[in-house]
Amino acid sequence: MNSDRAIALVSEATGYSASEITSEDDAETLPLWDSVAHINIVMAIEAELGRSLNTDEIIDITSIAGIQALLQKSAGC
Numbered sequence: 001m002n003s004d005r006a007i008a009l010v011s012e013a014t015g016y017s018a019s020e021i022t023s024e025d026d027a028e029t030l031p032l033w034d035s036v037a038h039i040n041i042v043m044a045i046e047a048e049l050g051r052s053l054n055t056d057e058i059i060d061i062t063s064i065a066g067i068q069a070l071l072q073k074s075a076g077c
Helices: 004-014 035-049 055-060 064-075
Strands: none
Touching: 004 035, 004 064, 035 064, 055 064
């Protein structure tokens, strides 16, 4: 899986267009990725996966790469 889905989730939660986000971005490089956006990202991932995320997973999703890894792991890739 490429980073397109992770980028789309962050784009929807932050208001950035997908073309403004790269697979190297994280909460530090995207100022609009604040605490409210993080909650929205968590809820979007939970909806996509059909389950609640545990605390460790929520802590680990502070980057596009972290979201991508979680999506891949949950998909069994």
